[in-house]
Each structure stands twice: as C-alpha cells, then as structure tokens.
Amino acid sequence: MESVRLPVLISKSSQSGKALYADPKSGDAKEKDIAFKGFEDLKQDRYNKILHHEQLHKSYGGAQAGGITILYDGNGVANSGFVPISLPAALNKQNPAETLNMARIAFASATAPSDMSDADCAVASSAKSMENLAASEFNKQKTINKNHSGQNLNFIA
DSSP states (O other): OOOOOOOOOEESSTTTOOOOOETTTOOOEEEHHHHHHHHHHHHHHHHHHHHHHHHHHEEEEEEEEOOOOEEEESSSSSEEEEBBBBOOOOOOTTOOEEEEEEEHHHHHHHHHHHHHHHHHHHHHHHHHHHHHHHHHHHHHHHHHHHHHTTOOOOOOO
C-alpha cells in the first residue's frame, strides 16, 4: 500500500504572500490549508479502504470472527488492519462436521476481499487444509456408519 505523506513546505511565500506546500495528492504547490485538506482526504480514503476490507472479513466470518482492529502510522494514517478468525488447531474426530463447517467459514472470511493480503492468503491456506482433513474424516465416518447401518449385534450376557 502506498504511503500517505504529510504536506511539505516548498516555498516560504507565493504571489499571495502565503507559504506553499506540496499537496500529497498531486505534488503540486498549494497553500497550507489546501495541502493539508488533501492530506486529510487521503487519510480518510485510506481508512475507508482498510475498514471496507476488514468489514468483509468480519461479515463472512460471522460469530467466528473477532472485532476489527485498524493500525495507524505516526501521522495518524491507517496502514493496516485485521480481524481475528477462529479456526480449529486440530481436527475434532468426534465431530468432523463441526470442524469442516468452521474451516469453510474461516476460508470464506479470508478470501472475501478481492485485494487479499499475504496474511489473508496464509489463513485461507490453513483453512483449506483443515477443510480437506475434516471432509476426509467426515466422509470416512459416513461410509463406516452407512456400512454398519441395519446390522443387529447379538450379545450373550
């Protein structure tokens, strides 16, 4: 993500007698108020872009997703954000369907924004691996249960 720069003083006086600053949007010489307005606009645009990205993670993650956190640089410009997502660390063999569902939600959350970050890709990869593992176990148990259904076991006590 491109950095947002503060306006820089480039000339102590213009024809109007006011100092000129480099506008962060265009780089053109502008009066101080206009240059700083451009900076504030860029700050807001950056915040909105990051917030939208994180809101997509949050909305697709549902109850598995934590709160949105946005991080700022020293100039108060948003530079990144994240939403924690719950993903099982290991397969629950007692309930592979639950693990499968959680992995699918985590994958959907990680891949929701079109501009995925490296962290988003890493979460998506982990979620997909867990999804494949859970689906395999789920199908294995389903096959075992299907093969044993309708059979009576006789016990002598």
